[in-house]
Amino acid sequence: MTYVRNAWYVAAWEQDLEPDKPMAVSILNDPIVLWSADGRLVACEDRCVHRLAPLSLGHCEGARLRCMYHGLLFDADGAVVQIPGQEMIPPQARLRTYPVALRHSWVWIWMGDPALADPALIPPAVGFDDPDYILGRGFLDYAAEARLIDDNLLDFSHLSYVHAKSFGAGPEFAEERPRLLPLDRGVRFERWVVGTRGPGGRQSDAPIDSWQSYDFLLPGVLLMWSGSFAAGTAERCGFERPDYDEAIGAVTFTSQAVTPTGDRTARYFFSWGPHRNHGDEAVRDMLMRLADMAFAEDKLMIEAQQRVIDRTPAPRIMPTVHDRGVTLFTRLVDRLARTEAGEAVAA
Template sequence: MFLNNCWYVAAWNYEIEDGLVSRTIINEPIVLYRKTDGTIVALQDRCCHRSAPLSIGRKEGDSLRCMYHGLKFNDSGKCIEIPGQDSIPPQACVRAFPVVEQNSWVWVWMGDPAKADPALIPPAVSLDNPDWIFRSGSIDYQANYQLVNDNLLDFSHLFYLHKDSFGVGEDWAHTRPKVTRLDRGVRVQRWMPDQPVPNHLKATVSVETMDLFSTYDYLAPGVMVMHSYGFPGGTVKQFEGQEPHGIHPIRHDVTCQSITPLTDGTSRYFFSWAPNRHALAGATDAQADGMLAIARQAFEEDRIMIEAQARVLDQTPNPKQVPIAFDNALSQMRWVLDKLINEERQPALQPVAAQ
């Protein structure tokens, strides 16, 4: 099951230029394009006549023409022209989806348009924010999106799966984070004292160890914004394990990530990562490029493992899985998503009152 009434990331905004872009979100094909004023349209990618994909059609001004039999649709999905036919049936239309371009992502609302509240868009950091040097990308997974969510909600795997790419210490497999329930997700925070300097920082700092602090909110349907900091040794004791404030970090980086379910068994993983220009260690384009290379290596390690996991699950439906302590955040996030999905379905389950 998928959550319908939420905002899904369909694309990076730089992916939507002059042409037509085909996407699939929760098993629904959509086509995206920019109008002449620069705003983005999201329509059902299926002509109402013979189900030809509109994404292989043609833009005509702010409208879209199907190149099978020539039906033309405006940006609200209404058919405005049928070649050789003056009368246009009112049912000749395709669904238009609410769409918002915000913080470098293109967000599409897949549920009830009347409930498409932009305030529900998870916060992220724009790629053009001058405080950061961003790099970005995306990866497709042959796996259900919940498996990718689970991976991002449990970092105890970092030492085993990413020891060489991220260069983290074994404490990641032993130090449990603080997990706080939010209305539409969870907050995960963790102090890691006296840690080896991560690989992406080794060329920019002179110390051999740091106190690391990370904090991220993970919000429905699968959006993470994480801030990571490096401080001099002893900082964790100074703040007694609480969130740091009023102190300048040696390093500070941010990553924005989103998991979009394409189909029941496929997902797209959008990611960005950036060093902060104002941290004591500074930031350069070369550092940002190096961080992207490390991220791609690590995320490929994730993809191989998660797709292998998905194949095993396909072969063994409903396997017995034993929870461990580090499953706290992912279990709570699954609970939040189940709750939202059940609330969304509830009106349809209510019996009709007798007249």
């Protein structure tokens, strides 16, 4: 599978970092250790230069990290500053370091050329420090390619079938197509569902108009806002984006990030919760229970799909009308990956 490297990948939830304790993560098959150097977040390759022991089993000593196999000590720039019993330190005794940033309650790591690591390219998610939303969070580990999870998030027609029990999605998700807008680093989806009673667990007594919009951005980050509006709102808005101040309920935000960890493995991060004007911690907890059920349904299907692909000689797919978002995103990834490889790309 093709993935871009010049992008910010989600490595962990900020809340899962423990002070003075290294954390092992894997992105694009690169073993990485995260650690805090006196308040500065550091990301280095997770293998000691001596005998390749994992530094994630090491010990933090102030702003430094000690390998607990033979005791080499590394500074925050990845350089060896001490070798027990040896005064001379070879100049090549240095780890690869990665640009790292903490934003929107996620730890982001830039996997490509460090000179191109622009923080402005971090997708504009909503974190737990945002006062407007009450969020829950989690993650799932998949035995499947990250791109299969991306495809799932780029084509919501599966909601009518995979999530019939959890989200209670109606047939409109398979019968109607959303409006798509190509972005510089992703795809935007917008959809009105007119005269619905809302998804399972949040159904209204009277018909409503439901609005949903989300951006799916490189390298695989979904940012989605949704809300319920009085019947007739969609037509009054000309089926364009509504004013959320007019929402009558179910205003929520969800962020989902897909990180390829290794060969046919991925980690799927997610958050979900209501706007403070439309919910509280009880609503958040209800949504997270719903998410646990729905995302388990996705995981079951996608991991089974991966097993079928692995058993199929020269596997090929047959696209449908719902695959336009998948196609747009795949072309974007392929184009940027070829650019990274130095290939000429037609405009």
